[in-house]
Amino acid sequence: MKAGLAVLLLIAVACLLAPAYARWVSGTEPFRTNVLGTVGGEPVLAEAPGGLGTVPAGPGWRGAYLLGADGLGRDVAARLLYGGRTSLLVAAGATLLCLAVGGLAGTLSGAWGGWVDQGVSALVDLVWAFPVTLLAIALAAVLGGEQRGLWLPVMILGLVYSPYVARPVRAALLALRDAPFIEAATATGGGRLHILRRHLLPQLAPLLLGLAPVVAAMVMLTEAALSVLGLGVPAPGVSWGTLIGDGIALLHQRPVVAIAPGLALSATVLALNAVGEGLDARR
Numbered sequence: 696m697k698a699g700l701a702v703l704l705l706i707a708v709a710c711l712l713a714p715a716y717a718r719w720v721s722g723t724e725p726f727r728t729n730v731l732g733t734v735g736g737e738p739v740l741a742e743a744p745g746g747l748g749t750v751p752a753g754p755g756w757r758g759a760y761l762l763g764a765d766g767l768g769r770d771v772a773a774r775l776l777y778g779g780r781t782s783l784l785v786a787a788g789a790t791l792l793c794l795a796v797g798g799l800a801g802t803l804s805g806a807w808g809g810w811v812d813q814g815v816s817a818l819v820d821l822v823w824a825f826p827v828t829l830l831a832i833a834l835a836a837v838l839g840g841e842q843r844g845l846w847l848p849v850m851i852l853g854l855v856y857s858p859y860v861a862r863p864v865r866a867a868l869l870a871l872r873d874a875p876f877i878e879a880a881t882a883t884g885g886g887r888l889h890i891l892r893r894h895l896l897p898q899l900a901p902l903l904l905g906l907a908p909v910v911a912a913m914v915m916l917t918e919a920a921l922s923v924l925g926l927g928v929p930a931p932g933v934s935w936g937t938l939i940g941d942g943i944a945l946l947h948q949r950p951v952v953a954i955a956p957g958l959a960l961s962a963t964v965l966a967l968n969a970v971g972e973g974l975d976a977r978r
Contacts, residue, residue, distance in 0.1 A: 696973025710776050713777045716773060726777075766944065782915055788849040789852035789856070793854075793914070819858045823862075828920055838851070848922075863902060864899060871894075871895055938952070939960075
């Protein structure tokens with residue numbers, strides 16, 4: 696768990712320093728094309744053998760174009776850090792929305808029972824019946840457009856993953872509803888809302904805390920899939936998913952363009968899972 700937290704902190708700090716890196720280290724504009732620029736006396740975009748297209752500069756491993764350039768002459772390392780900021784922001788926003796919606800649904804279902812439980816469970820099962828990635832792609836394709844903002848992937852991902860929170864919360868409340876301390880609180884005249892607020896909700900905090908890193912990891916992977924397809928973070932914004940999509944066409948010439956964001960995404964997801972497992976073991 697400590698190693699996972701350390702990796703997450705390192706990645707988050709590095710991404711937060713993206714503007715400083717772009718200005719003081721790389722000296723490039725990550726969102727502006729640079730097809731006629733040079734690096735180390737060589738063109739950023741060189742003519743490919745046979746005159747068929749261009750080949751971006753490879754990794755310089757220091758200073759400007761540390762990881763080379765993409766197909767439009769932009770600094771891959773700088774865009775990698777900016778993309779991380781967006782990916783982490785989307786993951787955080789969608790996770791908070793997921794915990795709020797899923798926690799509310801699970802609480803209503805588990806604490807009230809009866810027709811409330813039946814109605815909420817039916818709605819959760821309806822969302823659960825669809826493959827998450829396909830549902831997210833369908834919603835993004837229908838709701839998206841040229842005017843879509845960053846709020847759209849946050850909303851879609853937060854909603855499609857809410858059943859992953861609602862079901863554990865409902866199960867936990869059903870298990871606690873007949874606990875001796877709940878029966879004692881009921882016998883002393885405690886109302887449903889009083890028991891929920893004073894006795895049940897505090898018991899859910901560790902569960903939600905343990906679910907948060909796992910949900911964030913799933914959200915990041917799905918957001919990357921949406922962005923690779925052009926349905927995630929809107930331009931001119933950039934995330935690790937859009938960087939992977941940009942690098943697919945350069946896999947044979949400059950594989951680092953796609954591999955670098957893929958490694959960053961993998962490291963973040965593994966760190967989140969490690970933190971989630973650690974929290975679950977302590978619960």
